[in-house]
Amino acid sequence: MYILLIFLPIVGSCFTGLFGRYFGSKGSAFITTVCLFISFLLSLFCFYEVSFANSFVYINLSTWMNSEVLNVDWGFMFDSLTSSMCIVVTFISFLVHLYSIEYMSHDPHLPRFMSYLSLFTFFMLILVTADNFLQMFVGWEGVGLCSYLLINFWFTRIQANKAAIKAMLLNRIGDFCLLISIFVIFINFKSIDYATVAVLTPFFKNSTFNFLGFEFNVLNVIGVFMFLGATGKSAQLAFHTWLPDAMEGPTPVSALIHAATMVTAGVFLIVRCSFIYEYIDNVLKFVALIGALTSFFAATTGLLQNDMKRVIAYSTCSQLGYMIFACxxxxxxxxxxxxxxxxxxxxxxFLSAGSVIHGVNDEQDMRKMGGLKNLLPYTYSMIVIGSLALIGFPFLTGFYSKDLILEVSFGKFSSLGYFSYCLGTLGAFFTAFYSSRLSYLTFVSKPMGYKQIICFAADSGKFICVALGCLAIPSIFIGYLTKDLIVGVGSDFFGTAVFVNSNNFNLFDAEFIDTFYKTLPVNLSLLGFFSALFFYTFRSHVLFKLKQSYLGKKIYYYLNRKWFFDKIYNEFFGQFFFKFGYSVSYKFVDRGVFELLGPTGLSNSALKISTNFHKMQTGYIYHYTLLILIGVSSFFGFKILLGLIGIIFDFRLLLIFLFMSLFLIKSSF
Structure with a gap:
């Protein structure tokens, strides 16, 4: 059952990818969707057996590498952490497949698209079920590859090409850092199994190694590089720029990347490696700092974006910041x-946004929408449910997790905890404001689009509506139903899957903080939500005047340009490497040094020398006689000269002299 859960998506992907032309669009969509549905059902059984029945499952499939110390198996580990992730991944992926049947029905390459989606899901399942770092890295690289293929699915679009390359390059930086951490783990622990590393970690708490004359703590190096790898995948500050640009891909891809795969991999890695991070408090502080800054930065950036999908993308970046600083x-x-x-x-x-975009002829600018509430009532209700859950509206799903993170941050009673709480609370206000702004500009405001488009807008078909309805139910209830199970005080849901040092455990402390600080995040969220509705409905001229003021223009320009991260990267890094790559690496080194000293130089030299020798073939006997005499005399003269030089000088100097002479002769040609 467990093996089938993991490998059904790759079976569907292979059948669709190899035989999609024979199955057609409908057949390919049916095969992949059914495979994902069966995987989801199996994940439910897995969750019951592992999490409720406390039956830890470990499967050793086969040996992968067995070379002296390095012993790596294809093994799958199912604990409560893995089983929870399997449900999320398979459920979201199944609904995305179902949604894509209708959303991508017009595309002639639907079989290829469905194949990529299933492959994406398979690699994510490999990532979360692996029992060692190397197998996890296979899934890690696999989701990166599939994200490139899916973002660049419409490869004739230049922006899609650029977005896919950007995502690939930024993730390669993080992947390289993660690979370094795995190397350091193997060099010191002589193993890359989770279980072995977890057992041995306390013994390496004070271990150091020397690199270039500097002493480094082993666990600090592992933790920092592992977090940098998670930062690239989970789009934290400085590595976040690929995530909003990934919106160039089809909307189902955006939903899959942001909800169940890719960006959640970094958070999962940190949670999985809690047995390492709990022994490196200074690295944990760095993790919390980056997460808090990301949550605030992304919330302020999404405040003034106009692309519907880009606003939701920045909300993902902000929510990932909450998860990271909680860890x-x-x-x-x-x-x-x-x-x-x-x-x-x-x-x-995301899927509701795709339904809106589908209904208004692929328009994504919210300023060209408006008045869609009565035209797309079902989609409007889904957007409202998703937005309310996102802002943490009381008793919806987001309320139980986001507010808990802010409570435990304040309950840390440290400067870093207060700092995270303040930035997270401000981020909650901004999140509520731009979520309300998105709903108002898209559905409630006066129609601002083209008449021939707005008038024909309508809700999508049955597959899209079913997918949205299935997602709306857990968006309302899943937080309430699982809060006591997963994060309830005294709950042992994770067991040994998550390790928390007794000195760092503060869940009980968070229960006794002042009511004011407990309710402040939700109060600010409600204030942001209703203030956006009030200003955009009744006082829009106030916002216009604020935007037109001197300070307002500066703030608007700064936030609308995304804190100038893209500009800085393009001008100071991108342009530098482009110029270096062309002027230095290509023209000077490759075409200059390597070509002249390599194949081109040798071939040109040989051609010129052979041409000169050819010119000596005149056909006159006295010319040949002269050449023979010169050659014989030169040979005997060189022999005598060699003997004299051997007596006076070291013979090795002669070899150096000969090589230099040959180099000068070659340069003259």
Whole structure:
């Protein structure tokens, strides 16, 4: 059952990819969707057996590498953390497949698209079920490859090409850092199994190694590079720029990347490696700091974006910041709880946005929409549910996880905890504001688009509506139903899957903070939501005047340009490497040094020398006689000269002289 759960998506992907032309669009969509549905059902059984029945499952499939110390197996480990992720991945992926049947029905390459989606799901399942770092890295690289293929699915679009390359390059930086951490783990632990590393980690708490004359703590190096790898995949500050640009791909791809795969991999890795991070408090502080800054930065950036999908993408970046700084404050269960909750309402938001875009002739600019509430009532209700869950509206799914993260941050009673709480609370206000702004500009405001498009807008068909309805139910109820199970005080849901040092455990402390600080995040969220509705409905001229003021223009320009991260990267890094790659690496080194000293130089030299020798073939006997005499005399003279030089000088100097002479002769040609 467990093996079938993992390998059914790759079976569907291979059948569709290899025989899609014979099955056709409908057959390919049916095969892949059924495979994902069966995987989802199996994941439910897996969750019951592993999490409820406390039956840890370990499967050793076969030996992968067995070379001296390095022993790597194809093994699958199912604990409560893995079983929860399997449900999220398979459920979201199944609904994305179902949604794509209708959304991509006009595309002639639907079999290829469905094949990529299933392959994406398979690699994510490999990532979350692996029992060692190397097998996890296979899934890690696989989701990166599939994200490139899916973002660039419409490869004739230049922007899609650029977005896919950008995602690939930024993720390669993170992947390289993760690979370094795996190398350091193997060099020191002599193993890359999770279980072995977890057992041996306490013994390496004070271990150091020397690199270039500097002493480094082993666990600090592992933790920093592993977090940099997670930062690239989970789009944290400085590595985040690929995530909004990934919206160039089809909307189902965006939903899958943001909700169940790819971006959740980084958070999952940190939670999985809690047994390492709990022994490196200074690295945990760095993790919490980056997460808090990301949550605030992305919330402010999404405030003034006009592309519908880009606004939701920045909300994903912000919510990932919450998960990361929760892990940095040693509240891994709260961060993972928010990960699972976020997957449902973020998938709902993206797929609902796709339904809107589908209904208005692929228009994504919210300023060209408006008045769609009565034309797309079902989609409007889905967007409202997803937005309310996102802002943490009381008793919806997001309320139980996001507010818990802020509570435990304040309950840390440290400067870093207060800092994270303040930025997270401000981020909650901004999140509510731009979520309300999105709903108002798209559905409630006066129609601002083209008449021939707005008048013919309508809700999507049955497959899209079923997918949205299935996502709306957990977006409302799943947080309430699972809060006591996953993050309840005294709950042992994760067991040994998550390790928290007793000095860092503060879930009980968070229960006794002041009511004001407990309710402040939800109060600010409600304030942001209703203030956006009020200003955009009744006081839009105030916002216009604010935008037209001197300070308002500066703030608008700064936030609308995304804090100038893209500009800085393009001008100071992109242009530098482009110029270096062309002027230095290509023209000077490759075409210059390598070509002149390599094949081109040798072939030109040989051609010129052979041409000169050819000119000596005049056909006159006295010319040949002269050449023979010169050759014989030169040979004997060289022999005598060699003997004299051997007596006076070291013979090795002669060899150096000969090589230099040959080089000068070659240069003259």
């Amino acid at each position: 940095g404050l040693s509240n891994y269960s709260a961060g993972f709880f928010h990960l699972t909750n976020h997957a449902f309402f973020k998938a709902l938001l």
